[in-house]
Amino acid sequence: MTDFDHTAIDELLHSRVRLAIIAFLAGAQTADFSAVREAIKTTDGNASVHLRKLEDAGYIAARKRFVARKPQTLYALTENGRRALLDYVAHLEHLLPPGDVSGGQSTDGRQR
Amino acid sequence: MREDIAFIRHAVEEGRNYATASSPDIMIWGIAVAVGYIGTYAFVRGWSPLHPSWVWALCIGLPWLYSLRRLLPAFEQPCVDSPMARALSMLWLGCGVFLTTLAIAAIWSGDIRQGWFGAVVAGVLGIAFFVSAWLSNLGWLRWVALLWWVGELGVFALRHRPEVLPLSAALMLLLLAGPGLLLSLRRNSA
Numbered sequence: 001m002t003d004f005d006h007t008a009i010d011e012l013l014h015s016r017v018r019l020a021i022i023a024f025l026a027g028a029q030t031a032d033f034s035a036v037r038e039a040i041k042t043t044d045g046n047a048s049v050h051l052r053k054l055e056d057a058g059y060i061a062a063r064k065r066f067v068a069r070k071p072q073t074l075y076a077l078t079e080n081g082r083r084a085l086l087d088y089v090a091h092l093e094h095l096l097p098p099g100d101v102s103g104g105q106s107t108d109g110r111q112r
Numbered sequence: 113m114r115e116d117i118a119f120i121r122h123a124v125e126e127g128r129n130y131a132t133a134s135s136p137d138i139m140i141w142g143i144a145v146a147v148g149y150i151g152t153y154a155f156v157r158g159w160s161p162l163h164p165s166w167v168w169a170l171c172i173g174l175p176w177l178y179s180l181r182r183l184l185p186a187f188e189q190p191c192v193d194s195p196m197a198r199a200l201s202m203l204w205l206g207c208g209v210f211l212t213t214l215a216i217a218a219i220w221s222g223d224i225r226q227g228w229f230g231a232v233v234a235g236v237l238g239i240a241f242f243v244s245a246w247l248s249n250l251g252w253l254r255w256v257a258l259l260w261w262v263g264e265l266g267v268f269a270l271r272h273r274p275e276v277l278p279l280s281a282a283l284m285l286l287l288l289a290g291p292g293l294l295l296s297l298r299r300n301s302a
Contacts, residue, residue, distance in 0.1 A: 016119070023120045027127020039126055039249070067297050085120070092116050 012057050013088045017042060017050045022059060022085050025077040033073045051075065059084055128197040129248045136296045137179050137204070142289025144175040145233075149281035156274050165219065172212060179208065200247045207240045227271030230280045234264035237288065256291050263287065 013019050020040045025031060031039070037047040054060045059081030063074045077085075148171030154160035155167070211233055218224040238260035245253035263283045270276040 019116075019120065020123045023123030024127040024130075027124040028130045029127075031127070031130060035130060039123070039130065072297075089117065089120060096114065096117075 009091060010084055010088050012053065012059070013084060015050065017046065018054055019088070021047075021050060021054060021075075022077065022081055025060060025075060026082065026085055030074050030076045033075070036075055054081070125196055126249060129200060130250070131197070136292060137175075139289050139292025139296055140178050141175045141208075142284045142287075142292055144171045146281040146284035146289065147171050149277045149284065153274060153277035153281070156277065168215070168219070172215065176208075176212070179205075196247050200244060203243055203247070204240060207236050211236055227276060228268070230276055231264050231268040231271065233280070234260050234267050234283060238264060241287075241291075250295075253291065256287055259287055 013022060017040055021036055024036060024039045028035070028039075033047070033051070036051065037044060040047060040050075042050075051060065051062070055062050055075075057080075058078055060075050061078050063076075065072055065074065148164075148168050151160060151162060151167035151171070152164040155162060155164050214232065215224070215229065218229050223229075238257045240257075241253050241260060242257035245251060245257065260283070263279075267276055267280055267283070270279060
């Protein structure tokens with residue numbers, strides 16, 4: 001038996017699109033809908049669905065406002081979302097053999 | 113697993129590049145330099161008694177103070193920038209230093225009156241936007257670069273006429289402050 005626990009993997013972040021959104025927002029801090037959609041290279045509909053799921057889970061926060069009379073939605077990573085991303089990365093790193101995490105940098109950009 | 117971690121790093125880096133490109137500095141510089149050109153035009157036309165040297169000292173000095181605020185401990189970024197985000201910052205810093213030193217030299221020597229400096233500014237800003245488009249993955253900035261290079265031709269053609277000053281001001285507002293405002297609005301919650 002190994003100590004692998006599949007329940008420890010965050011199902012919500014196991015989707016590549018949602019993982020990309022969370023990781024992009026971790027770097028950007030705040031971004032509007034079109035910036036997120038361009039970053040994850042998907043359609044409006046697909047981006048909306050995934051953003052809604054992340055918002056419902058409390059991983060991102062959305063704020064609506066009007067710019068030049070046009071509606072704009074700004075997204076930001078919440079503390080829950082940041083923790084979920086760090087936990088997810090830590091879990092992935094835990095699954096790798098020791099010393100096999102290449103690059104010497106953590107996902108928050110700090111030198112390790 | 114390794115690919116997943118690399119994927120996450122790449123996405124975080126893209127986010128950082130986006131944040132760097134969206135800094136309000138571009139907008140501040142665009143407005144300040146446009147005010148400089150308008151102030152100079154007003155002096156040339158006799159509408160303003162303020163000598164262009166003073167106008168430019170303010171219009172270059174103040175945005176530099178704004179851009180260099182990051183060097184102050186109070187504005188220190190909590191995280192280390194990604195290499196691409198750093199490259200983007202250094203590109204604009206390098207262009208800023210080059211244009212400022214050349215402007216000082218041209219004003220000092222009196223060569224600024226020959227009118228070539230505006231075309232150099234437009235060409236350099238075209239390069240800065242063109243490279244920024246690749247580094248930040250914001251493809252539409254390439255069109256801004258193209259417009260700067262078209263503007264460079266216009267500024268060069270009018271270099272001996274006072275109308276080059278309002279044209280340069282318009283370019284600064286439309287092609288520097290405008291994209292800067294758009295990028296800031298897309299990101300900031302101000």
